Amino acid sequence: METFAVYFRPRAPLATWPLSSDLLAGAVCWGMRLLGLMDEAGLSGWLAGQQEQPRFAFSQALPAWLGNGAPIRFYPRPLSFHPRPADVEAYLTRRSGGANPITKNLRAELARMSKQIKSIGYVSEAALSALQQGRLTPDQLLRLEQPDAEWVKVDNLLCSRADAKILSKSLSPRRMRLLETAAVQHNSVDRVGSATVEGALFYKEEVFFAPGAALWAVLRADSGDVKSLIAPALRLLADTGYGADRSTGRGFFDIQIEPLEIEQFHQKRPAVMTLSRYLPCEGELNLNGEPLAYRLVTVHPKREQRFGYGLESDSRPLIYKRAVRMFEPGSVFPRPVEEKDIFGRWVLLSSPDYPPIYQSGAAVMLPL
Numbered sequence: 001m002e003t004f005a006v007y008f009r010p011r012a013p014l015a016t017w018p019l020s021s022d023l024l025a026g027a028v029c030w031g032m033r034l035l036g037l038m039d040e041a042g043l044s045g046w047l048a049g050q051q052e053q054p055r056f057a058f059s060q061a062l063p064a065w066l067g068n069g070a071p072i073r074f075y076p077r078p079l080s081f082h083p084r085p086a087d088v089e090a091y092l093t094r095r096s097g098g099a100n101p102i103t104k105n106l107r108a109e110l111a112r113m114s115k116q117i118k119s120i121g122y123v124s125e126a127a128l129s130a131l132q133q134g135r136l137t138p139d140q141l142l143r144l145e146q147p148d149a150e151w152v153k154v155d156n157l158l159c160s161r162a163d164a165k166i167l168s169k170s171l172s173p174r175r176m177r178l179l180e181t182a183a184v185q186h187n188s189v190d191r192v193g194s195a196t197v198e199g200a201l202f203y204k205e206e207v208f209f210a211p212g213a214a215l216w217a218v219l220r221a222d223s224g225d226v227k228s229l230i231a232p233a234l235r236l237l238a239d240t241g242y243g244a245d246r247s248t249g250r251g252f253f254d255i256q257i258e259p260l261e262i263e264q265f266h267q268k269r270p271a272v273m274t275l276s277r278y279l280p281c282e283g284e285l286n287l288n289g290e291p292l293a294y295r296l297v298t299v300h301p302k303r304e305q306r307f308g309y310g311l312e313s314d315s316r317p318l319i320y321k322r323a324v325r326m327f328e329p330g331s332v333f334p335r336p337v338e339e340k341d342i343f344g345r346w347v348l349l350s351s352p353d354y355p356p357i358y359q360s361g362a363a364v365m366l367p368l
Contacts, residue, residue: 001341002223005073005260006234008061008215008253014207015250016243017181019061021276021329022299024217025360027242028058031233034240040355047358050346052281054362056221056230057342059275060329063122063157063178067170067212072163074122076330078273078368080293081131082117087139116153117141124159127151132269132368170212178213181205206250215253218260218275218364220342231257262366269367271332278327278344279361289334291368297328299359322349326361332368340365 008019016023029047032038038046065072083091088110095106120141123131130136136151144153152164155177159167171177188200221230234255241251271291277299300323324347336343343363350357 001220002226003260003262004219004221004226005258006058006217006219007064007066007071007256007258008217009066009256010209010214011252011254012249013184013209014243015204015245017179017205017207019215019217019242021058021060021217021363022301022326022360023243024058024061025056025362027237028056028230028233029358031236031240032229035232035236037229037232044356044358047346048348048356050362051348051358052345054342054344054346054360055225056219057276057344057360057362057364059218059364060277061215061217062275064214064216065167065170065178065212066214067166069166071216072159072166073125073216074157074159075125075128075366076273076275077120077123077158078131078293078332079295079330080271080291080332080368081123081138081141083138083141087142090139091142113142113145116144119156120153120158121156122158124157124163126160126163127158128366171210178210180208180210182208204245218262219257220364226257268335270335271368272335272365273330273332273368274327274343274363274365275329276344276363277329277361278331278363279324279347279359280327280343281345284336284338284343286334286336291332292334294331294333295328296325298323298325300324301359321357321359324349324359324361327363335367 029043033040033043060076062076063074092106092110095109096103127136130151140149140151143149144151144158150161151158152161154164154167154171157167157178167178168176182205183203184206186202186204187196188202189195190197219226219230234257238253238255240246241249242253243251245251277297301321343365344361346358346360346362348356349359
């Protein structure tokens with residue numbers, strides 16, 4: 001299989017965040033269906049054959065800067081990447097000069113730094129490479145504010161000082177953010193009176209992009225499938241949008257696909273990190289080893305309503321799909337025994353009485 005970078009250059013704010021890997025995979029499948037590349041039975045059969053061996057997988061859509069020059073791509077922060085107790089003790093000893101007990105001011109400083117470290121959601125490609133090679137260690141997170149620190153924090157991003165300098169030229173000095181979440185006011189409309197309803201204001205969160213900011217995702221698939229199925233579906237979705245409030249102009253992007261060279265399993269690493277929402281196959285993971293750091297999410301999504309089922313009968317499925325628990329991006333696991341291009345599986349979430357509904361738990365993994 002080949003690996004690709006899919007870039008999403010925003011043309012409008014985004015009303016659904018994050019754009020998860022299962023949302024991207026599902027949207028691409030609907031794109032195939034809408035284009036007529038597969039009919040309903042063909043698409044269901046195609047997905048049924050991938051339940052244990054997926055043919056394609058997306059990562060979560062991640063922040064990127066696509067200004068002039070080479071792109072700066074970000075990845076989820078590995079959940080195992082944080083200062084260890086020994087690192088904290090060494091830091092306190094060094095800062096206190098060996099004095100005991102530790103002063104209140106020093107403990108307050110440590111608490112503030114801990115909050116900053118926890119707020120790091122993404123690491124740059126350079127930082128991830130340094131982490132893989134052992135040049136970026138957890139104790140360096142305690143020295144991010146030092147003037148000579150090689151790695152710096154920009155909002156919730158960890159990157160090199162050189163990358164931070166590039167970002168600072170495009171971002172506002174007051175708000176060094178690639179993505180900005182804001183609550184946008186909406187009105188409820190009386191469809192009978194064709195007027196807004198007094199006192200029925202509500203707010204919805206939307207994501208706005210700084211100049212040069214964009215999203216990107218890792219795609220792993222055969223080049224033949226990308227050319228004949230996935231790329232046409234993405235071109236359609238560039239016109240139809242992603243996520244909520246597409247009818248009001250939210251979630252529209254210019255989409256570009258490029259080959260991507262990314263470290264897979266040619267070098268031995270002790271762990272792997274998922275870039276996607278991940279539903280493992282039986283026996284795929286060893287949860288008794290180390291390192292192990294993960295976050296679980298319960299996914300209970302709605303069905304897509306572009307095509308109704310059983311509108312003239314009682315066979316219409318429920319609005320929500322069956323709930324399923326998956327590992328979140330950034331989760332870290334011991335190195336699997338079997339090396340795969342794509343981990344995880346698709347799962348059937350509908351009962352035999354209803355048309356098949358599948359949920360993607362296919363994942364792109366990176367060695368750590």
